[in-house]
Amino acid sequence: MMTQFRLTAIFAACLVASFVFAQGVPELSGSSPDPMVSSPAEPLKQYVTDDVRQMRAYPEQPPVIPHSIEGYQLSVNANRCMSCHRREHTEGSGAPMISITHYMTRETQMLADVSPRRYFCTQCHVPQADTAPLIGNSFTDMSEMGVNAAGSD
Numbered sequence: 001m002m003t004q005f006r007l008t009a010i011f012a013a014c015l016v017a018s019f020v021f022a023q024g025v026p027e028l029s030g031s032s033p034d035p036m037v038s039s040p041a042e043p044l045k046q047y048v049t050d051d052v053r054q055m056r057a058y059p060e061q062p063p064v065i066p067h068s069i070e071g072y073q074l075s076v077n078a079n080r081c082m083s084c085h086r087r088e089h090t091e092g093s094g095a096p097m098i099s100i101t102h103y104m105t106r107e108t109q110m111l112a113d114v115s116p117r118r119y120f121c122t123q124c125h126v127p128q129a130d131t132a133p134l135i136g137n138s139f140t141d142m143s144e145m146g147v148n149a150a151g152s153d
């Protein structure tokens with residue numbers, strides 16, 4: 001009898017908790033009471049295009065794009081990004097060269113040009129807008145976890 005009561009209490013607590021947490025996430029459906037009614041989408045935020053290269057959150061992070069990519073064609077036949085970021089074009093464009101990993105096939109074979117698996121840049125690199133995150137997170141930079149920077153003594 002007591003166990004049954006305890007189980008019911010736990011179940012009730014979980015039910016309440018799921019409602020409380022569910023409220024924290026913005027709804028993707030229409031606003032209540034009728035979720036089928038379409039409401040206008042928020043306008044897209046402006047991207048940061050100040051040309052300042054951003055620090056990476058960790059060494060392997062694909063750096064975010066600090067400039068506008070408005071109207072840059074990126075298709076099977078044309079890659080506007082490579083017209084500046086390709087090794088042969090960096091002197092004229094001042095753009096950082098795509099790094100060595102971009103020339104590597106998945107068998108680590110080096111190619112003369114960008115590897116097919118790195119061709120579609122925006123698969124990994126994205127522009128940034130200065131907005132509040134939808135959901136908070138507790139990411140901590142590894143340099144704040146007690147690691148002494150090399151050569152800092």
Ligand code: HEC
Binds near residue numbers: 081
């Ligand atoms: C007209 C030349 C040009 C084109 C086209 C261009 N970039 Fe850039 N890119 C630059 C320059 C120059 C920088 C250095 C920062 C700055 O001046 O904005 C840069 C910086 C970057 C960075 C930051 C690198 C870092 O280490 O922080 C990324 C990522 C990037 N570009 C990706 C792209 C992608 C993806 C495209 C295509 C959608 C693209 N770029 C098209 C010139 C260009």
Ligand code: HEC
Binds near residue numbers: 082
């Ligand atoms: C599969 C994911 C992926 C794709 C696709 C990709 N990149 Fe990257 N890129 C990365 C990662 C990860 C890094 C950072 C680590 C590294 O250099 O490998 C990076 C680094 C860079 C850097 C900084 C290089 C440096 O030495 O500071 C530039 C510039 C860049 N990418 C441009 C591009 C462009 C232009 C394209 C499209 C032709 C592209 N990337 C496609 C993942 C990707």
